[in-house]
Amino acid sequence: MTRADPSRRLVLASGLALAACRSEAQPAPWTGPVPALKDIAPFPVGACVPSAYLDDPSWVELARRQLDQITPEWELKMEYVLQSNRGDYRFDAPDRIADFARDNGLGLHGHALIWYAQEAPYFMTLDPKRFAGEYDRYIREVAGRYAGRMIGWDVVNEAVAEDGNGLRDCLWSERLGGQEAYIVRAFEQAKAADPNAVLFLNDYNLENNPTKGATYLRLVERLLTLGAPLGGLGVQSHLDIEIADGQIRNFIREAARFGLPIHISELDATQRREGRLPDTRSLKHKRARQHAVTRELVQAYMELPAAQQYGITTWALRDRDSWLRRPPRDDGRDSLVLFDDWGQPTAMFAGFVEGLSA
Template identity: 30%
Template sequence: MRRKIIAGAATLLAAVGTFTFVVTRAEAATQTLQSLAAAGGRYFGSATDNPELTDTAYTAILGGGEFGQTTPGNAMKWDTIEPTQGTFNYTKGDAVVTFAQAHNLKVRGHTLVWHNQLPGWVSALPAAQLQAALENHITQEATHYKGKVFAWDVVNEPFNDDGTFRTSPFYNAMGSDYIADAFRTARAADPDAKLYINDYNTDGQGAKADAMYNLVKSLKAAGVPIDGVGFQAHLAIQYGFPTNMQANLQRFADLGVDVAITELDVRMVLPRDSAKDATQATYYNNVVKACVAVTRCVGITIWDYTDKYSWVPSTFSGQGAALPWDENLVKKPTAYDAIVTGLGGTVQSPSASVTSAGPSPSKSASSSPPAAGACTATYKIVGSWPGGFQGEVSVTGKAGWTVRWTFANGQTISQLWGGTLSQSGSAVTVTPASWNNTPPATFGFLASWNGTNALPTVACS
């Protein structure tokens, strides 16, 4: 399938995970990803596929209120729906729709026209017959699901990464006119569904996004019934976060179309560790906040919610851990909480009673009150999860400060921001970044821990 991703860097996000929280029954019932999104007039969804629907533990989460929308990953693609010309099989697509209807999930149809997952007969058709076959396929499928899907990815992935049109049987036969024809045909079959064009590597500004922008602009000018643009957002932490994502979404919205994050996941090179989890969380938070900041960004869909059914490992060797739930259907505190805060929610424990061997986030350790001209530093743990935690140190009283402490339990800092780190064994020394020299100053870090995470005694000079 896909994908290479453009470059950049990310700041790190606070992660709160495994402390004891008191969560009322009402709070647990109302704060879900869907409820938070709905408060802003959006949906939050997860893709799914037919094999997953036999996994009752999986479906309990998918249909349990966390999500308000689903996209069938494969069940509505051409090779499944029309495997031989003129013979249509809706069994798998209908199964997803039936599940969705039973669990109050809106369905995004995916996808009517794509260069991939085509049955062999499509490519074998003479060019003169391609348009009729395309129009018949769209008409039959969109009519069958009329009133059952709220939106269609009418055309999927029409561009190469350099912004040129992708070669496909449809492009070869009709040129780029196949796109307008597909939209007009879909509108005729289902006047009420929102009609989208969908692609990857268009999330941030660049040649491919520019090509998509110019196409949508020209389609609108020609009166083609296009209602939205889908941004897949298959991201990877080893590459950079997409350039100016919010501004990019906004410029499409300014054309008079809706925008949506349609296939979000954030993969990493395995194995997972706390630093990678934190960067992944930052990416999730950034995507969600970019959508929330754009009025016409109508929703966010993660590309299945659990690593158990992720497409990533089979496509990108040695990569995975891309989703907010792990392979055991357990929420990852970093990624999940990043989405929650991006949607404007407050971080809660994933259950009403979860404990940690680490200290409470409210606990902190301070150096002694400073003499005149000296400084003080306050160390606190702001988030903790199995094997890792995030710390924060606040400094007052003296420019050009130096903060020192010694870990008692073998903790090791993996990343630090706001200062320069030196760690030798358990002894830690931090001096300020140039922009963070004058108090009040704060620096933060990610570190590992195992079993015990005692607060150290800090000194500031």
């Protein structure tokens, strides 16, 4: 994909940031023309998508106007692709998303080959020898089908334990030689299937939880030492809007030391406070914090060398598309991505644009 001239992007972003300028305490609604993020960002801007949204003209129009790349939200995960106990594969929906990307000049990022949370019933029936072979075959079949079409893949998703103290135990680690062995194996198989794709280790709560962030970076270092063909760091960035100022920037700087591309892969920032009711924070405060954390993230990303800026992907294009807006999590009022239910810019959008100009 051709990208806009960097100097032109800088002028556009600076001017739009001034138009959107607001105090930290009270971000004003967006005023003036709405820029296309793909035109003002020096890196690709993406969003996840389920295939059903390709039938929504308003989603398609907004995506074409704003985005450089897309990620299948769910339909490339094992739960969808490997649906039977016979080891059959299903590619109808991801093929449709891949064709949409091709037809609209969008980059395509694959999510996700191996995930602890999805252990297909088919694998439960296999003896140890067949298990290893079918694990390899699954990765080669899925990654190989889209070889040359995917810019990158989330090869292993969420390998670090929830609290950050070590790695997760899962079916893959139990049956394939341990917590590191199944990860290395997955990267080797993905590399063989699609040699030109950037291969990512993807995880969440890396900025919010310093312990988990440190464990993730140690795992990256260990995988590189073991010779795994790890090509990039996937930082999901489901952000806590109350995260301490500077904490996001600190993690991005730490992650940058490997010199590998960094993908902000699932960005959102809920204004809800799950499990800590009642939430007495004002809407004014929540919007201001969402604006601030998004701005800090984008500012930190802008500090990276261009070769490490794989892109920023939001985990929904509009608020109503988000996984966090689905029952029973939400009553339909949370705002957590760049565009509201009607495709209009949010406080996060304003923070994103301001971060580009810093």
